[in-house]
Amino acid sequence: MKKRFKSKFGPFGGKFVPETLMAPLEELDEAYRKYRRDPDFRDELKILLTDYVGRPTPLYFAGRLSEYAGGARIYLKREDLCHTGAHKINNCLGQAILAMRMGKKRIIAETGAGQHGVAAATACALFGLDCEVYMGAEDMERQRPNVFRMDLLGAKVIPVTTGSRTLKDACNEALRDWVTNVGTTYYLLGSTVGPHPYPTMVRDFQSVIGREARRQFKKSPGGLPDYLVACVGGGSNALGLFHPFVKDPVRFIGVEAGGRGIKTGKHAASLGKGRPGVLHGSYSYLLQDRDGQIREAHSISAGLDYPGVGPEHSFFKETGRAEYVSVTDREAIRATVKLSRLEGIIPALESAHAIAYGIKLARNLKKNKTIIICLSGRGDKDLEIIQKA
Amino acid sequence: MDNKIDIKFKQLKERGKKAFIAYLTVGFPDIETNLRLVLEMERRGVDIIELGIPFSDPIADGPTIQASSQASLARGTTPADALLLAAEIRKHSSIPLILMGYLNPFLRPAPGILAKKLSRAGVDGVIIPDLPPEASDSIRLPLKAEGIHTIFLIAPTSRPDRIKLVCEKSGGFIYYVSRTGVTGAREDLSRELEMKVKGIKKETDLPVCVGFGISTREQLLRVWGTADGAIVGSALIKPFLGETTPARGLKKCLKVLEGMLQVGSA
Numbered sequence: 001m002k003k004r005f006k007s008k009f010g011p012f013g014g015k016f017v018p019e020t021l022m023a024p025l026e027e028l029d030e031a032y033r034k035y036r037r038d039p040d041f042r043d044e045l046k047i048l049l050t051d052y053v054g055r056p057t058p059l060y061f062a063g064r065l066s067e068y069a070g071g072a073r074i075y076l077k078r079e080d081l082c083h084t085g086a087h088k089i090n091n092c093l094g095q096a097i098l099a100m101r102m103g104k105k106r107i108i109a110e111t112g113a114g115q116h117g118v119a120a121a122t123a124c125a126l127f128g129l130d131c132e133v134y135m136g137a138e139d140m141e142r143q144r145p146n147v148f149r150m151d152l153l154g155a156k157v158i159p160v161t162t163g164s165r166t167l168k169d170a171c172n173e174a175l176r177d178w179v180t181n182v183g184t185t186y187y188l189l190g191s192t193v194g195p196h197p198y199p200t201m202v203r204d205f206q207s208v209i210g211r212e213a214r215r216q217f218k219k220s221p222g223g224l225p226d227y228l229v230a231c232v233g234g235g236s237n238a239l240g241l242f243h244p245f246v247k248d249p250v251r252f253i254g255v256e257a258g259g260r261g262i263k264t265g266k267h268a269a270s271l272g273k274g275r276p277g278v279l280h281g282s283y284s285y286l287l288q289d290r291d292g293q294i295r296e297a298h299s300i301s302a303g304l305d306y307p308g309v310g311p312e313h314s315f316f317k318e319t320g321r322a323e324y325v326s327v328t329d330r331e332a333i334r335a336t337v338k339l340s341r342l343e344g345i346i347p348a349l350e351s352a353h354a355i356a357y358g359i360k361l362a363r364n365l366k367k368n369k370t371i372i373i374c375l376s377g378r379g380d381k382d383l384e385i386i387q388k389a
Numbered sequence: 390m391d392n393k394i395d396i397k398f399k400q401l402k403e404r405g406k407k408a409f410i411a412y413l414t415v416g417f418p419d420i421e422t423n424l425r426l427v428l429e430m431e432r433r434g435v436d437i438i439e440l441g442i443p444f445s446d447p448i449a450d451g452p453t454i455q456a457s458s459q460a461s462l463a464r465g466t467t468p469a470d471a472l473l474l475a476a477e478i479r480k481h482s483s484i485p486l487i488l489m490g491y492l493n494p495f496l497r498p499a500p501g502i503l504a505k506k507l508s509r510a511g512v513d514g515v516i517i518p519d520l521p522p523e524a525s526d527s528i529r530l531p532l533k534a535e536g537i538h539t540i541f542l543i544a545p546t547s548r549p550d551r552i553k554l555v556c557e558k559s560g561g562f563i564y565y566v567s568r569t570g571v572t573g574a575r576e577d578l579s580r581e582l583e584m585k586v587k588g589i590k591k592e593t594d595l596p597v598c599v600g601f602g603i604s605t606r607e608q609l610l611r612v613w614g615t616a617d618g619a620i621v622g623s624a625l626i627k628p629f630l631g632e633t634t635p636a637r638g639l640k641k642c643l644k645v646l647e648g649m650l651q652v653g654s655a
Contacts, residue, residue, distance in 0.1 A: 020544035180570035292494035293445040
């Protein structure tokens, strides 16, 4: 069991935070070690995932989309059908139960697209916890529906006006809040990023995606899919899907946000174009300049608009376990329209990146090949952006 | 024993005095003003200078140092400028110099080259708030070989085993964070301050200095009453914010300093 709690993935990960946060991270690590195998904890989470979130989510064969691509068969793991509309709730419920066990009454979170913020606000409403969500001012502007939802759920949304006014800066503010209110506050981090134990813990809570998909796919002839495709910002839906297949002969493809094109410099392809460094407490691939200053990321999708990436993805890249590609803003919009027209499913712009690459991939594969794409969230929040595009 | 930080603390001890350590953000408002400020500060009794390398994402800093860092980066300040400034100060003064910066820019050069560059610029110590002592060897040891101290922080939340670890790995002095939170002025210091500093002193012979939130003469005296030195940053940067010219900011900053140290204009 100790072995599974390495704070690093190869050279990546670790705990690079101010000293004030070292003790609460240890406390969190201890609590998570204790409860992750605790039957009561597991039962409580399982019941909520079933009755409240609506799991298991379907694994849907997208017949018309597959036909359009004209190659491999495409399956969609329907995380968009989770309560709150995205996979983020899987992690939020797990961490909220943990916070309750640890006796913390005040929850803080960062959010980009607002999906994690909404999920955190939802979990806090369910458990009667105080919730404050840091959100970049630019993201509040482009994801307004989610700001209203958080407000309705009783959370306080705090605009962040420093830096690029997006997810990176929201993380900075959440860390500053945590370092100040460390005794009373639980930091509910939304992705597989940050200092240990977050990347491991968030991955574990999201692994329900891959466990279900594996079980669901096993029933079909062939037993295992050939490819798994998921979008990667911080990378939690991708790791959630990939991880239960890590020992299987299944290829993993992570799709980063190519923004206006990775040659323009206006993108969020940390793995594709960055190099390793330290941001928000872990060592991982980063968009940075010659001097080690963090570069601003660019993506039409607020949830992928982040200059870092989870350390386990960096490890997968270095070891070749997964490959990472990118898709531009324009391709993501086109995929959004395609999926809407062909399947009657409006994907989140984040997930549309995975769809866009999935279509390209399927087109170049034989008809007997299979792909599972993680449809990590639904697109209601993005309607304004898509109308403008 | 030829590290300038060690020599300074030894001298202060012999004279029964405590250290005043001043932080400034490199390139804010500009490098020329930084240089003038350091020399003026030394004349007014500042013992050690901490040169802050501006970083895009300073998670341990409050609004004042954030604003100064953003302004400095907007002017195009780089880590290399910090070394140029240090070398320039060295031409005029032998005041101990500490480079403070977040970890990522320190990872750019190979550790051995970094240490040589810092040594050539006349740097005596480094503070890297997001580098924990247990993960520091690859940076700390090459610096040590060049006679440069890596100064680690202890926080109010640090458990006894971590206090021991920091005392074991730290050089020059121990930086005690006065209370949980980011840098910047606060109305009150923690009631536990004296007890915590005494606890650390039991673990080490190194001087213990206290920083974060010290902005008044009263707070300074209280820190000096228990610790070996006080680190003041935001209170000396604030006077520059919103000033129309660097010269006016400099004047206001020195006034604040004179008030804290109770010295007249030199």
